Amino acid sequence: MTKPRLPGPLRSASLAALAAILLAGTPGAGAQAVGADSIAEIRIGLLSQTPEPPPSVSNPDEPAADDGLAGATLAIADNNTTGKFLKQSFVLDSVEVPPDGDAAAALRELAGRGNRFVIVDAPGATVEALSKLPEARNLLLLNANAPDDALRGSACAANLVHVAPSRAMLADALGQYLVKKRWPRWFLVTGRRPEDKLYADAIRRTAKRFGAQIVAEKEWTAESDVNRTAESEIPVFTQTKAYDVLIVADEVGEFGDYLSYRTADPRPVTGTQGLVPTVWHRTHEQWGAAQLQSRFKAAAKRPMTARDHNDWTAVRVVGEAAARTRTADPDRLIAFIQSPDFTMSAFRGAPLSLRPWDGQLRQPVLLAADRSVVSVSPQEGFLHPRTELDTLGYDQPETLCKTRGKTTP
């Protein structure tokens, strides 16, 4: 038997996996052929990658080992409860990639097993790299974690939709509330990591959009153990011009939690710590959220996190599309999810739907303090001719995405 010549990127893949990949590329594969009374299987892959937290962080709330995965697992159960009335069965195929692991190989593995939907719960760089793989061309990747606006802009892709909100959406959600409260003078404190700079950029964009003013900016560069020095360092660090609120950009949580109650002036802390824009919070109970909270708690034995909720939503996007179209055909499901007819409920009031210009899921954003939900954006009075949800993040005329259709929703 002669060894088949394989194209470069596939050479390492086993023959069986290759066959499966080729199969996955043909329309209708991944969904078992449907007889009149047989059950149609819909496979959903979950590729998770959790970056290693920096050693300096003192983290009082160690994330659970199944953070994210538990949300996807519950959503599969929810999909199957509905599915049993429609003869549809949902299977989660979960792969955990180590921080320095080969995400591309993991995606090939998932595609090889017939997963046409792959939820990517990973940093932005991984999401972007995966979306460009030839093996991903026929898949629908659901970004359930990375907030990077570039993924929705210059790096957007037709096979990539974003379940997690972008940094611009989070910043706008916070900014609308601060402007509504008439707290328009912001003191922006940015951490030393690249993602902190991106968060700060989003805050600057928000200030410009909603007429707020960044009156002062500082960068937190301290290398010392902030836990021990905060009480002396932060009052000095926060001496600046008169401002209404401090906005901190510290995504990994290196120092942001130490700002509250230690600023020179008595001012609230918001941003990545303090009052935080987020998709989910353990105290959120409106719009039937109490039901999802208790269902999750019963299954996972802990409260639902934002990461769990994003993964839950991603799996539900596929489930909702399958119920609405009554099909398990991945091509039809992918087309429906990206069509203006797709809407779903996610316990935050307004229905979620997809922005065709960048593949972003429109959604309300909660503003949460430690033990309460303070408000939900968009705020009243921020108007939009299509839906108020489009006041959050990049609207159609501003999008930097060129490869997606420009069709009006």
Add this chain to the structure above:
Amino acid sequence: MTAVRFTGISLAALIAATLASAAAAQTIYVSNEKDNTLSVIDGKTMSVTDTIKVGKRPRGITLSKDGTQLFICASDDHAVQVLDLASKKVVHNLPSGEDPEQFALSPDGKSLIIANEDSNIVTVVDVPTRKVAFQVDVGVEPEGMDVSPDGRWGVNTSETTSMVHWIDMEKRQVVDNTLVGPRPRYAQFTRDGSQLWVSSEIGGTVSVIDTASRKVTKVVDFHIKGIAKDRIQPVGVKLTDDGRYAFVALGPANHVAVVDAKTFEVKDYLLVGRRVWQLALTPDQKTLYTTNGVSGDVSIIDVDALKVTKTVKVGRYPWGVAVKG
């Protein structure tokens, strides 16, 4: 001419007097979800006359067939409480399954069918023996409940599954499912049982389903000037017995839609309190009561005039409403 006018006036006075005496006998019960109480409103004075302490997180409420008892879904007590209206005391609990939210009483008054929101189950309780008759599996987050006037069908809507589940009450199983708009909240049969009206909170629509075929035959859409489409979230539905109107509570849109039940056209939108949730008609069909969760009050609507006549402050998060005629 003068005589006729006089007659006209006295006739009006007579009608008013009759109305007043009819209203005098009416008592309105409102469950306050966040106060663990019921507010009692006198139909004549249109004011709160009493507040009764009940179980935790009371939501759906309904009167017993003979009108002497009120069934209350005490969701966080995982029980349906039975309140004796004369003594205003909870006399016993019915086994309800976990987290009961809404229920419906069969036309013979003997079966209470209950949505167990957290466990994707509908529980049917035999009221006289106070025992669970049977349970059936339904979709995710069962919510809206009704029983057809002939007692054949029990229906349940499941919010996350977005379906109506048709329970054959004799066979004791789900025999059909109808897909409706996202997050169906409430179901009501027409008086003749030929149609089932179902609201979809996130879909922003009401589906009219033909009972015989169990297919959606009409979808009613709502548009209110100056209110974004996604804030129009239909919840409670009430149909008048004469088949004239369907009233639809539109949640955070703070309006009740008046739908012509024959042409399915929306005739009017009545401004009520904030986050209007559930509705109840008086037995004489002349008055509609709405619970307004966020503003913590009840709006009173004159059905003939299609006007809101009064707003009555009740407890925190009024949810269910029932009228004793």
